Amino acid sequence: MKRLRRLLTPLLIAALVLGSLPAMATPGTALSDLIATTAALDAQGAQRDRAKIRDILAREDVRQQLLLQGVSPRQVEDRVAALSDAEAREMAERLDQLPAGASVVGALFAVFVILLVTDILGLTDVYPFTR
Amino acid sequence: MTGAFRPSRRKNARIAGVPVLVACLFLLAGCASAPHLAPATRQALPERVQLDDVPFHGQRDYQCGPASLAMALQAAGRDVSVDTLIPQVFLPGREGSVQPEMLATVRRHGLVAYRLPGRFTALLTELAAGHPVVVLQNLALPAWPLWHYAVAIGYDLSGETLTLHTGMTPEREVAFGRFDATWARGDRWAFVALPPGELPAATLAGALRAIADFEAVQGSRAALPAWRALTDRQPEWAMALFGLGNARHATGDIAGARVAFRRATEADPELAPAWLNLGQLARQAGDLADARRAFSRAAAIPGPWQDRARDAREALDTEIDA
Numbered sequence: 001m002k003r004l005r006r007l008l009t010p011l012l013i014a015a016l017v018l019g020s021l022p023a024m025a026t027p028g029t030a031l032s033d034l035i036a037t038t039a040a041l042d043a044q045g046a047q048r049d050r051a052k053i054r055d056i057l058a059r060e061d062v063r064q065q066l067l068l069q070g071v072s073p074r075q076v077e078d079r080v081a082a083l084s085d086a087e088a089r090e091m092a093e094r095l096d097q098l099p100a101g102a103s104v105v106g107a108l109f110a111v112f113v114i115l116l117v118t119d120i121l122g123l124t125d126v127y128p129f130t131r
Numbered sequence: 132m133t134g135a136f137r138p139s140r141r142k143n144a145r146i147a148g149v150p151v152l153v154a155c156l157f158l159l160a161g162c163a164s165a166p167h168l169a170p171a172t173r174q175a176l177p178e179r180v181q182l183d184d185v186p187f188h189g190q191r192d193y194q195c196g197p198a199s200l201a202m203a204l205q206a207a208g209r210d211v212s213v214d215t216l217i218p219q220v221f222l223p224g225r226e227g228s229v230q231p232e233m234l235a236t237v238r239r240h241g242l243v244a245y246r247l248p249g250r251f252t253a254l255l256t257e258l259a260a261g262h263p264v265v266v267l268q269n270l271a272l273p274a275w276p277l278w279h280y281a282v283a284i285g286y287d288l289s290g291e292t293l294t295l296h297t298g299m300t301p302e303r304e305v306a307f308g309r310f311d312a313t314w315a316r317g318d319r320w321a322f323v324a325l326p327p328g329e330l331p332a333a334t335l336a337g338a339l340r341a342i343a344d345f346e347a348v349q350g351s352r353a354a355l356p357a358w359r360a361l362t363d364r365q366p367e368w369a370m371a372l373f374g375l376g377n378a379r380h381a382t383g384d385i386a387g388a389r390v391a392f393r394r395a396t397e398a399d400p401e402l403a404p405a406w407l408n409l410g411q412l413a414r415q416a417g418d419l420a421d422a423r424r425a426f427s428r429a430a431a432i433p434g435p436w437q438d439r440a441r442d443a444r445e446a447l448d449t450e451i452d453a
Contacts, residue, residue, distance in 0.1 A: 034411055035436070037343045037374040040404040069224030079219065079232065082239045084344035087231035099317065100227025101196045101267060101280040111275050118272060122309045125270045126277060128300075 038085070055085045058092040065095050165291050165307040166251040173288065176259050181285035181294060182206070185263045187301035188213050195298065196220050196228025199265050199280040200236055202296055203324045206263050209240045227278060230267065230320060235348075242324040243345045243357055245331040245338060249319025251311060253333035254293075255286055260332035262323040266295075269316035278317065327357035330364060339370050346374075351381035362391075369399030376408060388412060396428070403429045403436035407443065414447060423447055 376391030410425030429440035
């Protein structure tokens with residue numbers, strides 16, 4: 001038993017040291033990387049890591065929302081990837097409030113009359129026959 | 132008795148309401164006057180512009196987003212159909228397309244999406260430069276919004292009309308006043324989609340971010356012409372030179388990257404990231420004295436990069452000692 005331990009201990013130490021090496025090496029490699037243009041543009045340089053995590057979460061959130069809105073799963077990845085970080089955050093935070101260009105109006109009669117008048121006054125542009 | 136009074140009282144209220152309604156409408160009508168153009172801007176712009184090479188695509192129900200995008204992308208030389216764009220930008224749950232995804236889809240097709248400032252002159256300036264402009268309008272009123280994307284393709288200053296490819300109508304002429312009212316209700320949101328070597332004519336205010344976002348999706352090789360164009364137009368713009376340096380480095384032009392970072396530090400000696408990247412490249416090339424000088428400059432600038440600069444200098448010092 002004692003012999004086994006004597007044999008195992010150096011092995012374990014070696015394994016642990018080797019295992020922790022990449023972690024020790026990480027700051028070194030990060031230091032030799034260039035600063036990316038987007039990182040320099042984001043003023044909050046010191047909170048880069050936290051911002052990065054937030055952006056990853058925002059993208060995940062947008063992915064879920066797009067699926068819920070009926071976007072096909074094959075398309076979702078490409079659509080999320082094309083968004084900038086700021087756009088992904090905006091989508092994650094307020095997709096339901098963003099105007100969706102669609103150009104169809106509700107058919108309420110009162111609304112119809114009001115919009116008809118504003119159309120004639122040149123304020124709105126709903127009914128082509130007013131021109 | 133009371134029953135006999137009620138209708139007449141209601142009638143009085145209705146009569147009283149009419150002047151109020153009229154007053155409200157006149158107030159609103161005040162907002163619909165044609166946007167004011169300064170005489171100087173008016174003189175700088177051509178009298179009439181019509182971009183005849185912008186193709187028209189009629190929208191199918193709800194799909195003015197994909198249709199407008201197809202027009203703008205094709206005008207910039209990208210061969211992409213409305214049918215390709217619908218699954219890329221249309222949101223079935225919202226029965227429409229949202230602004231961030233409009234810009235993102237432009238990027239996916241290899242063009243840079245530049246947002247325009249919400250000024251009528253910016254819109255006209257882009258048209259005069261030959262760039263069709265995608266606009267977001269609220270065609271109805273804030274209470275019952277009718278969001279709509281269209282493509283502006285021309286204007287006539289003396290006739291005070293804007294020409295739009297919109298909905299099912301190609302080349303529709305809309306009075307400046309009416310257009311500006313509907314555009315203002317969409318927060319005067321507009322963008323141009325341009326190939327990487329071309330820049331918007333109206334302003335370069337958002338260009339840095341637009342190109343950096345494009346580069347994140349399409350890569351540095353595709354973005355390089357955009358950085359080059361921006362630094363040609365703004366040779367003293369340190370952040371543009373910084374972006375050029377990174378794009379050159381990513382495409383293997385190390386010497387060119389060093390030149391760009393050097394120029395960035397000359398344009399703005401307080402731009403710590405430029406000193407850091409300059410030092411890093413000097414260090415990799417073996418010019419340790421140059422590297423140390425650059426890191427020291429970066430370490431002397433207070434701000435988010437100071438710690439990193441000190442670490443880099445320290446690491447370099449141990450390297451020199453060893």
